Amino acid sequence: MKVTQLECLCLILLHLLHTAGSERFEVLGPTDSIVAVAGDDIILPCYLKPNISAEDMTVDWLNLDFLDVCVFRYQNSEIIRDDQIPHYRGRTSLFEEELWRGNTSLKLTRVQGTDEGRYKCLIQSKSWYDDFTVQVLVKAVGSKPVVSIVGHREGGMGLLCESEGWHPEPELVWLDSKGVHLSAGPPEIHRSFKGFYRVKQYVIVQETDTNRFTCRVQQSRINEKMETEIHLPSEIFYTTPWRMTFIVLCCLGAIAVTGFSLTIYCIRKKKDFVNTNWSPDFETIRRHAVDVTLDPDSAHRKLILSDDGKQVRHGELNQVLSDNGKRFTNWSSVLGNVGFSGKFYYEVKVEGKTEWTLGVVRRSINRNERFIPIPNNGYWTLELKDGEYTANADSPVTFTPRERPQKVGVFVDYEKRQVSFYNLEAGSHIYSFTGCTFTEKLYPFFNPGGSDSISLVVCPVDVTD
Incomplete structure (x- = not known):
């Protein structure tokens, strides 16, 4: 039978309509917002109806608050990372083993505040496309004030x-x-x-x-x-003159009594001199000195370390360094390369600096978020900032020492649960954290601040025999 040109054209059109109709689909997802808890992993549901395979399709997840920039792309049976928003890298994935049945849901790990927004799931085949939008809300409860x-x-x-x-x-x-x-x-x-x-x-x-x-x-x-x-x-x-006079007289009286007691003590012990500022066993403490070298893998990108790993200062520009998971990303800080338990001691030169933070921290602290550096968060630190010295206890203690430290000694007694700080030149005790809770090795902690270009210097400890 002879087929006319018109009949042939009709057959072609019918075939095209059938092909297009067979690839039509809907993209569906939840109608309610997804509430995510910061730090948790979440799934953004998205699937095809009917449940046809998406293995040969293009799957795009977009954050509409970033002007349609790519959160995740799957194309030509592989993951495309070129245009991905940087802070989503390493935190997004599809369930590739379920693409064959139309599951194009996105898994987002370690949720953070910037993840809040409207997400579009866009699926494209060769002849059809559809999309769905879902709202993500992020919830994070902060630290105790x-x-x-x-x-x-x-x-x-x-x-x-x-x-x-x-x-x-x-x-x-x-x-x-x-x-x-x-x-x-x-x-x-x-x-x-x-x-x-x-x-x-x-x-x-x-x-x-x-x-x-x-x-x-x-x-x-x-x-x-x-x-x-x-x-x-x-x-x-109360700051009235008579009260201030009373307080001063009491202090002078206390000093006189203390001085008299020390004089009697010295006479009884037949000693020529007693340094009342030093801890009685300070030289013994210094015998627990350890060799501290800064760990470059933990250093923030703006920190500049000396070749020998004994000095650190703040620079102006972010250096191009590897993202190794150990590096501080929100604080200009660096750790020592070795953790300690038991008793250990080290000294740091702070002369000329207008800002610094020193102490010890737990190894497991979160180096990607800026917590208040207090014991509850795994920090035992002393800092200088805006001309004031602060011991960062759970209720911070701010004070003005009689003499500004030029070199600071840090001593940890793991068994006694104490972290102590000393002013080397003045020969005095600055502050001690007591009753600490230690559950893992402690690492020396250094933050040179950003208000000057002078280095913090880890000094060798000269122990007198």
Whole structure:
């Protein structure tokens, strides 16, 4: 039978329509937002209807808040990484073994604040495409607020509260003992490169019948709050001349009594001289000196280390260094290359510097997030910043030493659960953390700060026989 040209054309059109119709599909996913807890892994569901194979299709996951930049791409049966947003690298994957039945869901690991947004799942075949959009909300409960006493301000007492690691952006409020909001200064809010918020706020308080004040950090969207209460003794508010005179006289009396007692002690022991500033067994402490060398694999990209690994300073530019998982990415810090337990001691020259942080940390600290460096987070550190010295205890202690340290000694007694700091030139004890909880080896910690270009120098310890 002879087929006409018109019949042939009709047959071709019918074939094309049948082919196109056979490849048509819908892209489906959840109708509700996905709430992700920071640090967890989540799955963004996406699948084809009917459940046809997506193995030969292009699967794109896009973050619409990044102007359609690629979160993940699967094309020509392989993963394409060229256009991927950098902070998604190593954290995204498909369930490739389930592509044959149309499962194109995305797995996102170690969720961070910047992951919040609208995600589009776009599936394309040779002749058809469809997409679906899902909203991801990120929830992160920050640290317990840390309250510190700033000192006398405008006829009252200045207090500072700070907390970090929140998402979304939290609110900080100060309350008196009756729960009434106090008038405070404007909050300072900073966001880390991972999208987590740090907030701090000053308040000036007056003496009350209880002298109890509370700092509360709260986030209404995720219905979470953390708070810390501080109690101030009444004496701290009194600054009248007669009281100051009384305090001075008491101090002088205490000094006189101490001096008299030491004199009697020296006579009884028949010693020519007693250095009352040094710890009685300080030379014994120094005999526990260890050789500390800085670990370049842990150093932040802006830190410049000397060739011998004994000096570190802050540079202006990020260096091109490997992303090895050990490196500090949010703090300009570096660790010693060896961890210790038992008793160990080292010395660091800080002469001429206007900013630094020294101490020890647990090996398991998170080096990709900026935590407050307190014992609860695995840090036992002393710092100089803005002209003030602070022992970063769970309730930080700020003080002004009689003599500025030019060289600092750090001593750890693992069994006694103590970390102590010494001013070498002045021959004095600076501060000790006591009752510490140690569960793993401790590593020397160094942060040279960014306010000067002078190096922190790990010094050899000269032990007198």
